Amino acid sequence: MSTILEINQVVKQYGDYKALNAVSLNIPKGSIYGLLGPNGAGKTSLIRIINQITMPDSGTVIFDGEKLQPKHVQHIGYLPEERGLYNTMKVGEQCLYLAQMKGLSKAEAKKQLEYWFDRLGIQGWWNKKIQELSKGMAQKIQFVVCVLHKPKLLIFDEPFSGFDPVNAIIIKDEILALRDQGATIIFSTHRMESVEEMCDHIALIHKSNKLIEGKLNDVKRQFKTNTFEVGILSDKPEALMQALSQNFSTNPAQFKSLNNEFKLNIQLGNASPNELLNSLTPFGQITHFVEKIPSVNDIFIQTVSGS
Amino acid sequence: MSIITLIIKREFITKVRNKSFIVMTFLSPLLFVAIAVFVAYLSSMKPDTKRIAIHDKSGLFVQEFLKKNSKKATYDYQDLTALDLNFLKDSISAEAYEGIIYIPKVQDTKLLENKIQYISNDSPGIAFIENMQDIVANKLTKANLEKAKLDTLAIKKAQAKVVINITKASGEESLKGLNEIKIGIGGAFGYLIMMFIIIYGNMVMRSVIEEKTSRIVEIIISSVKPFQLMMGKIIGTALAGLLQFFIWACLGFILLFSVSLFFGVNIGPVSGAQDVLSAQPEMSSSAALYIKELWNLPIAGILAGFVVYFIGGYLLYSSFYAAIGAAVDNQTDSQQFLMPIIMPLILSVYVGFFTVINDPHGTVAIVFSMIPLTSPIVMLMRIPFGVPLWQIAISVTLLFASFLSVVWFAGKIYRIGILMYGKKPTWKELYRWMK
Incomplete structure (x- = not known):
């Protein structure tokens, strides 16, 4: 898979503070790329470099095979975390202005705006001022401004904040649709469940360094501990525990179920899942047998608190 | 359109469309003219006439002051030498006099130069005081000149009044x-x-x-x-x-x-x-x-x-x-x-x-x-x-x-x-x- 954005050894220093310490990332075309990291990790610094708001002190950024340069702003759409529009300017004029800044002609901008306003059901807002709109409504406008010029690369910083659940789903579907049309999406958020749901690649930045990068499934595989969550209805728990402790390490587990079974986390070690099953079956009815796959949340917490 | 023109255009339109810009552009010249007219009107207004009592024991100046009385004058001088000075002082506020000019009776008019009093509850304006001083001084000067047997008319004629005209080197005369x-x-x-x-x-x-x-x-x-x-x-x-x-x-x-x-x-x-x-x-x-x-x-x-x-x-x-x-x-x-x-x-x-x-x-x-x-x-x-x-x-x-x-x-x-x-x-x- 070819990459749309290649970040090589980028360093950014603010005074004595190093915001990015030789960070390298490869963002594959057509992916939804989750950029994760605790507050102050350096995500915004990196996003600003991609947007050419600031320049890296060293290192290179390659956009679609070329060194990143001012003409590329036309192909990048950016939704910053701190949203803002001109409060006293009319919605339509404002969108036209911002679209023209991204290199669209006035006619083309107008056509696109009509398409998007229609699509999001906000046709009536053209002559409204931003200050007359609610926060969520303004967010929608901002989303439109961000995607209007059909960018190849979209950068969303916390795209769902400020949206109610209904609108959040609308925006999520739009993001997925844009990906299906060929756009690449960089997605920076602290909402791990949406990363889980949408991203196919992730990178984790912590304290100015990249700690993890890769396909979401690969990262999960890398972090899995070969642990199975087991539920068993057993009359002889003591015997069961004794049998298990010979080959496996066990911990009590917690999960929801309808039965009053015995719940365990069992780490396989070198054994296979079938061997575990075989050692379980003599002791009762197995009601639950699932491999524990680490969630993004687990990976995040484990990596950040472990470093 | 280049991006900078786009920004210029937006800034210009935002400023010009702003209500305060329109108001300031068209209203402030009007306001300016209105203020000028108002100030001119205020300064052309005749201030209230103020009554000044004259208590002239010497009897030399009272006519000079009364001569100044006219319909247009700000000050209305009244000869009240006949009344007692203390009585006058007491009645300043009751009779609504602005003040009293007290000129004592003296042997030598020379002594009058610093003997005249103006009695008032309010501080008088500088111009008013100077005006009174001029009246007295003119009368005294005239008396002194006569005493010295000098021809006042000749002196008046001898006084030169000079106006310097400002002209440019190009010869064109210009206004002072x-x-x-x-x-x-x-x-x-x-x-x-x-x-x-x-x-x-x-x-x-x-x-x-x-x-x-x-x-x-x-x-x-x-x-x-x-x-x-x-x-x-x-x-x-x-x-x-x-x-x-x-x-x-x-x-x-x-x-x-x-x-x-x-x-x-x-x-x-x-x-x-x-x-x-x-x-x-x-x-x-x-x-x-x-x-x-x-x-x-x-x-x-x-x-x-x-x-x-x-x-x-x-x-x-x-x-x-x-x-x-x-x-x-x-x-x-x-x-x-x-x-x-x-x-x-x-x-x-x-x-x-x-x-x-x-x-x-x-x-x-x-x-x-x-x-x-x-x-x-x-x-x-x-x-x-x-x-x-x-x-x-x-x-x-x-x-x-x-x-x-x-x-x-x-x-x-x-x-x-x-x-x-x-x-x-x-x-x-x-x-x-x-x-």
Whole structure:
């Protein structure tokens, strides 16, 4: 898979503070790329470099095979975390202005705006001022401004904040649709469940360094501990525990179920899942047998608190 | 359309469409005229007549005072020598006298020079006291002259009265009041340029702060360079200012033109000013003369000077304003940084009004009309008095050169400032940003 954005050894220093310490990332075309990291990790610094708001002190950024340069702003759409529009300017004029800044002609901008306003059901807002709109409504406008010029690369910083659940789903579907049309999406958020749901690649930045990068499934595989969550209805728990402790390490587990079974986390070690099953079956009815796959949340917490 | 034109256009349209711009452009000249008329009306109003009691024991002066009484006079003198002085004093407020002039009876009138009293509960005006002193002094002088057996009529004839006529080397006679007109015009334009710089500089700053606090700046500078944004903003706002000035200039011309017509003054250079005056003697009021002189001023030069110095001064100062706007989060925080900017502006107005007016071509005036921070105002005040072209050339060159260097530093502060939120920066930090 070819990459749309290649970040090589980028360093950014603010005074004595190093915001990015030789960070390298490869963002594959057509992916939804989750950029994760605790507050102050350096995500915004990196996003600003991609947007050419600031320049890296060293290192290179390659956009679609070329060194990143001012003409590329036309192909990048950016939704910053701190949203803002001109409060006293009319919605339509404002969108036209911002679209023209991204290199669209006035006619083309107008056509696109009509398409998007229609699509999001906000046709009536053209002559409204931003200050007359609610926060969520303004967010929608901002989303439109961000995607209007059909960018190849979209950068969303916390795209769902400020949206109610209904609108959040609308925006999520739009993001997925844009990906299906060929756009690449960089997605920076602290909402791990949406990363889980949408991203196919992730990178984790912590304290100015990249700690993890890769396909979401690969990262999960890398972090899995070969642990199975087991539920068993057993009359002889003591015997069961004794049998298990010979080959496996066990911990009590917690999960929801309808039965009053015995719940365990069992780490396989070198054994296979079938061997575990075989050692379980003599002791009762197995009601639950699932491999524990680490969630993004687990990976995040484990990596950040472990470093 | 290039991006910078796009920004200029937006800034211009936003400013011009703003209600306060429209109100200020069309209402403030009206307001200005209205205030002038109002002040003129107030000063033409006759103040209340004040009653002054005269208690003249000497009997020498009472007639002199009574002679001054007329319907138009502010003071109404009444001879109350017959009444007792203490009784008069007691009845000041009851009888609504402004005051009592008490002139004692003396042997030698010489003694009177410092014996006369004015008794009042209120402090009298200086002009009134001087007026009374003049009346007494005139009478005394006259008496003294007679006593010395001098011919008062001959002395009066011998007194010379001198009027110096001011003429230009070119031979054309000019009006005595012309200097006052020049001061007035120069002062008005100098003051106007200061107001323009402050008002439009502030607009730039407000607009920067607005973009910063609404956070839209992050979206914009992901499409354009911060420097382009700053310049677009400065230029767009300047165009709005020039439009406003242009409208005012047009209104001013219409006003001057109609006033000139009203007084029957021929418009156009010098030609036939005398003919007009001789042809219409009844119109040869001094007003007509002044208006005539107004037309003779280098109006085109002054207007061109205003435009050039407004652009230069505004560009210079608004770069500071833009940098400050970027550095702070809200307007209250900007005060600390605005102080050093306003100072040179105020200084130049003072220099203009105290130095240029007394000596338009003196060293101080020349130096201040060269220093870029003060030159827009000081030079503009000098222009009506006629400034050599080379001085203007140097001053304008210095102004625009310093603009270029200031805008470069301002751009650096701006670039960093717009992305800094929260803390109000210190002077030290601003200096670091510039490096």
